[in-house]
Amino acid sequence: MMRWLWALRHRDKSLEKTAALNLVAGKRVLINEILSLQILITAVIGALAIAGLYFGGQWVLQKNYSRWALQWTEELHELGAPLYLPGDETVSLRLESYIDRYPEIEKVSYFRLDGSAITSLAHKDAGYVDSDFSMSEEQLARVSALVGTEQPYLMESTLLNVRSFDIYAPIWTESIADDGLFNFDPLNVQDDNPMDLVGFVGLQLDFTEFHDNLVGNIKLATLVLLVLLVLSGFIGRLSLRRALRSISDLHYPISELAKGNLSVRFKPAAHREISEIVEALKLTAKELGERDARLLKLANHDALTGLINRRRFVEKVELLLADTKRSRSKGALLFIDLDQFKYINDTCGHPAGDRLIIKVAEQLSASVGDAGVVARFGGDEFAVLLYDVRKRETIAVGERILEEMRQLVHLEDNTTFHVHCSIGATMIRGAGGGHDDLIARADIACREAKLRGRNRLEFYKVSRHEAEQMATDVGWMRRLREAIDNDSFVLRYQAIAHVDSGEIAHHEVLLRMQAENGQLIAPDVFLPAAVRFGLMAEIDAWMIRNVIAALSTMQKDDPDLKLAINLSANAFETENLSTYVQAQLDLHNVDARKVLFEITENLAVRHLTHVEKQISSLREMGCAVALDDFGKGYSSLGHLQQLSVDYIKIDGSFIRNLAKNAVDQKMVRLIGEIGNEAGMKTVAEYVQNAASYSLLGELGIDYAQGHYVGKPLAAPSSKPVPVPLTSKRRRKSGGG
Numbered sequence: 001m002m003r004w005l006w007a008l009r010h011r012d013k014s015l016e017k018t019a020a021l022n023l024v025a026g027k028r029v030l031i032n033e034i035l036s037l038q039i040l041i042t043a044v045i046g047a048l049a050i051a052g053l054y055f056g057g058q059w060v061l062q063k064n065y066s067r068w069a070l071q072w073t074e075e076l077h078e079l080g081a082p083l084y085l086p087g088d089e090t091v092s093l094r095l096e097s098y099i100d101r102y103p104e105i106e107k108v109s110y111f112r113l114d115g116s117a118i119t120s121l122a123h124k125d126a127g128y129v130d131s132d133f134s135m136s137e138e139q140l141a142r143v144s145a146l147v148g149t150e151q152p153y154l155m156e157s158t159l160l161n162v163r164s165f166d167i168y169a170p171i172w173t174e175s176i177a178d179d180g181l182f183n184f185d186p187l188n189v190q191d192d193n194p195m196d197l198v199g200f201v202g203l204q205l206d207f208t209e210f211h212d213n214l215v216g217n218i219k220l221a222t223l224v225l226l227v228l229l230v231l232s233g234f235i236g237r238l239s240l241r242r243a244l245r246s247i248s249d250l251h252y253p254i255s256e257l258a259k260g261n262l263s264v265r266f267k268p269a270a271h272r273e274i275s276e277i278v279e280a281l282k283l284t285a286k287e288l289g290e291r292d293a294r295l296l297k298l299a300n301h302d303a304l305t306g307l308i309n310r311r312r313f314v315e316k317v318e319l320l321l322a323d324t325k326r327s328r329s330k331g332a333l334l335f336i337d338l339d340q341f342k343y344i345n346d347t348c349g350h351p352a353g354d355r356l357i358i359k360v361a362e363q364l365s366a367s368v369g370d371a372g373v374v375a376r377f378g379g380d381e382f383a384v385l386l387y388d389v390r391k392r393e394t395i396a397v398g399e400r401i402l403e404e405m406r407q408l409v410h411l412e413d414n415t416t417f418h419v420h421c422s423i424g425a426t427m428i429r430g431a432g433g434g435h436d437d438l439i440a441r442a443d444i445a446c447r448e449a450k451l452r453g454r455n456r457l458e459f460y461k462v463s464r465h466e467a468e469q470m471a472t473d474v475g476w477m478r479r480l481r482e483a484i485d486n487d488s489f490v491l492r493y494q495a496i497a498h499v500d501s502g503e504i505a506h507h508e509v510l511l512r513m514q515a516e517n518g519q520l521i522a523p524d525v526f527l528p529a530a531v532r533f534g535l536m537a538e539i540d541a542w543m544i545r546n547v548i549a550a551l552s553t554m555q556k557d558d559p560d561l562k563l564a565i566n567l568s569a570n571a572f573e574t575e576n577l578s579t580y581v582q583a584q585l586d587l588h589n590v591d592a593r594k595v596l597f598e599i600t601e602n603l604a605v606r607h608l609t610h611v612e613k614q615i616s617s618l619r620e621m622g623c624a625v626a627l628d629d630f631g632k633g634y635s636s637l638g639h640l641q642q643l644s645v646d647y648i649k650i651d652g653s654f655i656r657n658l659a660k661n662a663v664d665q666k667m668v669r670l671i672g673e674i675g676n677e678a679g680m681k682t683v684a685e686y687v688q689n690a691a692s693y694s695l696l697g698e699l700g701i702d703y704a705q706g707h708y709v710g711k712p713l714a715a716p717s718s719k720p721v722p723v724p725l726t727s728k729r730r731r732k733s734g735g736g
Contacts, residue, residue, distance in 0.1 A: 034240060039233045046229050050222050095121065104210070109133070109202040115140040118199070135168070135200065143168045143200055167203040172196055247274060254281065262289040302376040303575075304354055305361035310534045313375035316385055317428075317435040324428060331372075331428040332394040334384040335442035336364070336401070339420040339454045341380035344412070350610070352412045360419060363408050367401045377534065378570070383442070391427060391459070398423050398457040406455070422449035426460040436477050436533060443532060476529035483513060484538050490514050491550060492712035493563070495721075496683060496705045499696045502721035505703055506562035506596060509547050510712050511539070531568075540571035545584055548595065552588035554716065561716055564596040564626065572599060572610065578617035585621075592622030598649065600628045615644060626683070631671060647703075648675045652686025655706070659691035665699060672700030690724040 099105050099121065109120035115135035135143070139154070146152045146169070153169040173196045249267045256264040262285045269275040300312035308316070320331050338360065345353035357380065364374045364382055371393075372386035384401075386394060401423065410417040424445025426438055441460040449458040483489045490512040495504045513521040530536050547565050555561050571577055585592055597618055599611065615625050626647035631654055650671055654664045668684070675682040687693050687706030696704055709721050 038236055038240075039229075042229055042232065046225055050218075050225065104205050104207055105203065106206040107202075107204040109204070111135050111200040111202065113197060113199060115200070120202075135202070139168060140200075143170050144197070146170055147172050147197055148195060164207070165203075165205040167205065169201055169203075170197055171199050171201055173198060250274075250277070250281070257281065257285055257288075262286075262292070302361075305358055305376050307361050307365070307374050307376045307382075309375060310377050310383075313373070313377075313383055313385065314435050314439075316373060317438060320385065320387065320428060321435065321438075329388055330390060332386040332389050332391075332397075333426050333428060333438050333442045334386070334394075334398060334401075335424040335439070335446040336382040336384065337422050337446050337450070338380035339422055339450070341419075344410075344417055348412045348415070355412070356410050356417070356419065359408065359410060360405070360421075363404060364401065367404045368397065371397055383439070394425055394427065395457065398425055402455065402457060420455040422446055422454050423457040424449055424460065425457060439533070476526050477533045477535070479513065480526060480530050480533070480535050480539070484535070484542055487542075487546070488514065489539075489542060489546070490520060491546065492520075492714065493716040494705060494712045495710035495717055495719075496564070496703050497709045497721040499684075499693070499701055499704050500723075502723045504710075504718050504720065506564055507716045508564040508566065508598070508705065509543070509550075510566075511543060536568040536570040540567050541580065543567070544571075544581060548581075548584045548588050548590050551594060552590050555590070555594065558716070558718065562594045562596065563716075564598055566598040566628065569599070569611075572614045577614050578621060581618065581623065582621055593624075596624040596626060596647070598626045598628040601630050601651075612643060619644065619646070629685075631667065645680060647681045647683055649683040649685055649705075650701070652706075655684050655686045655692055656688070658684075658695055659689070665695065668696075668701065669699045672702075676700060693721075694724040 095108070099108065107120050107122045110118040111134065112118055115137070117134050143154050146154060153167055156166040156168075157164065249269075253264040253266050264285065266278045266282055269278050300308055302309045317333065323329055324331065341353065341356070344356055357376075360380075361374070361376060361382070364384070368374050368384055368386075371389065372384055375383045375385070377383055384397075386397060389397070402421065405419055405421050408419045410419060424442045424447070426441040426445060428438060445458045445460040448461075449456045452458065492510045492512055493507040494510060495507050497504050511523050513526055515521055527536075527539075530539055543565055544567075547563055551561065551563050581595075582592075584590075585595070599615075618625055624646040625644075626649050627643060627645045628649045629651045630648045631651045648671065650668060654667050654671075658664050658668065672682050681702045682700075683703040683705055684692075684696050684701045685705050687696070687704040687708045689708055692706075693704055693708050704721070710717060710719075
């Protein structure tokens, strides 16, 4: 079965790779496209140039031929002599000599007044030759109209055939009224001097030889242009391929960069533009490497001490376990808990506690040295993984840690603190279970060390009760992991009501697990195991994600619904809590004002500075924040000035016997008055009966929560709480 799955997976990867290659092969090649476009543009421009050269040449030739023909016609006024001097031999000789001098003149023809041909004289012919051609009626009419005009001739040709011209001109005689040499007055010359038309002359010109020479030159120029075009295309292809080679060289390093290989090398480029791209890619790879290093450090190291965190420590334990199974080597795991650290934290504050934790981390690293690695599990808990050691060597390392920690002195506010610790140890062998089992054993041993007087080292000893307890813890860890991965936690909603009106204000969301028999398990049963095995951060994220998703669905039917989410201290210790909450709100389109977060008082005070920062971020988003279990300890009233919260939830120990205990009533009244002065709403927890509920309004409490208000339900309920008659009578009589 596994072999078949492997073959199927291998085939799918091969198909994906083939599809990717086909996709790449089907794409256009940039260099071919650029060259094709270059050659096409050059060819079009060349063709237009050749066509323009040819037709422009034809037009120029026509103009030049026309000008030459006109010049010859104007110079040959003797051409008309045969019509009015038919017997003059000198006329014929001069005409033949003129025709022979210009080889372009093909023939000269003479016509009568009616357009019929008289005779014609061809180039290089000895004499007159009879001709049977005549002028057309249209030509006769057009040429006759030219008598006496400024341009007395008719020229016929076509644009497509500029090698031949036919020129027709009228021949006429003109007499001046008084042309004597004496007594001639040019001012008296009249415009209507008599003109007598005697016939017509036709001149046929042939420029074929000149035209063919010119066209031959044009063809030669065209051929040269085509050769240059092909040559430029070939050279351009080589040049462009060389210029784009730098871009092609980027394909492999960019592919490697996309795969996450940030150490890939880029070839230097000769061109400035490509060089800038290469430098940008180098900078990108460098910044990605630095970012990945930072993210890896954040993911694997504790932000305060720089030691590896629980996640990275577990990975190292797994590697050591695998190695011990292969090579039968041994190791050890130490669980270290500081003694009376809470006293220093409470006395000098959270920053002082952080400074002590940093000093302890440095001392532990120095004590362990190269023998193993040190990790911080959170709070005042540390773990040490020792490599290739036996029990005697483990004892030596543990005793050295204890001795050097006893010598560690911490000065804070002119007060000297001596730091002690308790250590639990367990040996690591090939068949010693998984990392969860090892951590649980070391934790149990550490607790045993505390029970035996603290400041000592204890090895894990398997007793029946302890084995059962460890198995229970490991079992809970596995069930919690399944619940997180499979979204199998169950949510329940408990109403919180206005004391005065009984109307429901919002609901607190409670976490439950479902047993195999279908019954729900309270969080007090499984959350301690979650804390020991470091699963609270994941449970917090699960709560935020699923509660906001549920709110998004339920607010369609109840737009005023508001839910409260109870978080652990782990959630407020992370830097990205508000970012994660905002992302979930945006994802499910939920208004931040519809979400309230609760944190217990002891956890908030324990990490006061950091918690206050996270609370401020959540409130700036629009979420409300409640301080849960208030009054349970930690000098509660003094911390209200340092925590900017919206609600104070009074611990149930003050409410359980409220109707019978006058001290509790005074404490609750005091908390209500302080909350009112600080602008914070107060919520009484564990309101189990009408008697306690009726007193809350008189004591100045705003909201109530408990079984009297409503039990945890599978869905939020907006049903109002019945206000006791005794409470109404007290209000009418002026109480509270």
